Amino acid sequence: MIHRLEVAAELPSTQAALLARTAEPDGLALLAxxxxxxxxxxxxxxxxPPGNLHLSVLWKPDLPVAAAPHFALLAAVGxxxxxxxxxxxxxxxxxxxxxxxxxAKLAGILVEAAGDATGRIGWMVLGFGVNLAxxxxxxxxxxxxxxxxxxxxxxxxxxxxxxxxxxxxxYLAEGLAPVRAGWLxxxxxxxxxxxLRDGRAGRFAGLSPEGALLLEAAGAxxxxxxxxxx
Numbered sequence: 759m760i761h762r763l764e765v766a767a768e769l770p771s772t773q774a775a776l777l778a779r780t781a782e783p784d785g786l787a788l789l790a791x792x793x794x795x796x797x798x799x800x801x802x803x804x805x806x807p808p809g810n811l812h813l814s815v816l817w818k819p820d821l822p823v824a825a826a827p828h829f830a831l832l833a834a835v836g837x838x839x840x841x842x843x844x845x846x847x848x849x850x851x852x853x854x855x856x857x858x859x860x861x862a863k864l865a866g867i868l869v870e871a872a873g874d875a876t877g878r879i880g881w882m883v884l885g886f887g888v889n890l891a892x893x894x895x896x897x898x899x900x901x902x903x904x905x906x907x908x909x910x911x912x913x914x915x916x917x918x919x920x921x922x923x924x925x926x927x928x929y930l931a932e933g934l935a936p937v938r939a940g941w942l943x944x945x946x947x948x949x950x951x952x953x954l955r956d957g958r959a960g961r962f963a964g965l966s967p968e969g970a971l972l973l974e975a976a977g978a979x980x981x982x983x984x985x986x987x988x
Contacts, residue, residue, distance in 0.1 A: 759926060761815065761919040763787045765912065770795040772814040773868060773885040780872075780881040784818040789915050796887065809891030810903075811865075811911045815884045815922065819930070823873035826882060827983070828934050830855045830869045831969050833884045835940040836922040837865060840914065841888070844904050851944045853952075853971050853987050857888075862902035864889055884922075890914060938965050955986045 762785055769775050769790040776788050793806030806812050817829070834855040841849060841857060841864070848860045855867035871882035889903035890911065909917070929937055946952065946962050952973065953959040960975030971982040 759785055759923045761785045761787045761923065763789060763912075763915060763919065766790045768792045768794065769812075772796075772812050773870070773883060776814040776816050776883050776885075777870065780816060780883070782816060784816065786816040787813060787915070787919055788815075789813045789911060791911060806887070807892045807894060809908075809911070811886060811888035811890055811914055811918075813886045813888075813911075813915050813918070815886075815919070817882050817884065817926070819879055819882070819926070821879050823871075823877055823879055826869075826871040826873075826879055828929070828937065828969055829871070829882060829884065830867065831934075831941050831965075832925050832929055832937050833867045833869060833886070833922065835937055835944065836925040837867065837886060837888070837918060838944045839925070839940075840918040840921040841865065841904075844907075844909060844914075849944070850946065851941060853945065853965075859902040862893070862900040863896070864902045864904075886918065888914065934967070934969060938967070938969060941965065941969075952987050954982065958982075958985075 771793055772788045772790045790812045792808050793812045796806035796812060834851050837857060838851055846859060850858050852858050856863055857865040865888040868885040869882060872880045874880035889901060890908040891903060893901040893903035942965060948962060950962045952962050960973040963972035963974040963979060966972055966981055973980040973982055
């Protein structure tokens, strides 16, 4: 697929701007050098200084609504692949779609979608925030950035969009299995202790064939379809 990239000097939020343009054709991407009201998961603020990536992408895959959660994993794998040539050692994915360097957050993804009257995906907007040049401080977790030598937002957006297009094509041709394998290869080691924001804790036991988190706790296996790992 071919993306159409638009660049703005400043927007309140690329995600909000693209959510207002979901009637447009598949493949529109919107990059802002600065956001004044960026947001992450659950409406949390996302600091958006110039030099970092603030990008949202409109997709309209002709798939059932049940497939929508797969795209959080796909977006994470595509972003990890685009970051790998630039990032230091220790680059890893945190379920469902954060990118870490060690224990510090380098990037986050927000996927929002809606179905149509026939039960198909009407649209989805994939939002990416990547600390290219700066690592804004957060009260709840350490942060990291690529720092000196980081690509410009426009250059990295080009690499990311190419990676996403490649993974989307593979997903449509082969299903979730290669995306799941790519995520597991970049995710935490099997057996790692993990804790969810809702208090559940255990050890990482992989991903189900549908992409849900598998949590082993108290001798039982739990399938987590939604949530956030701390």
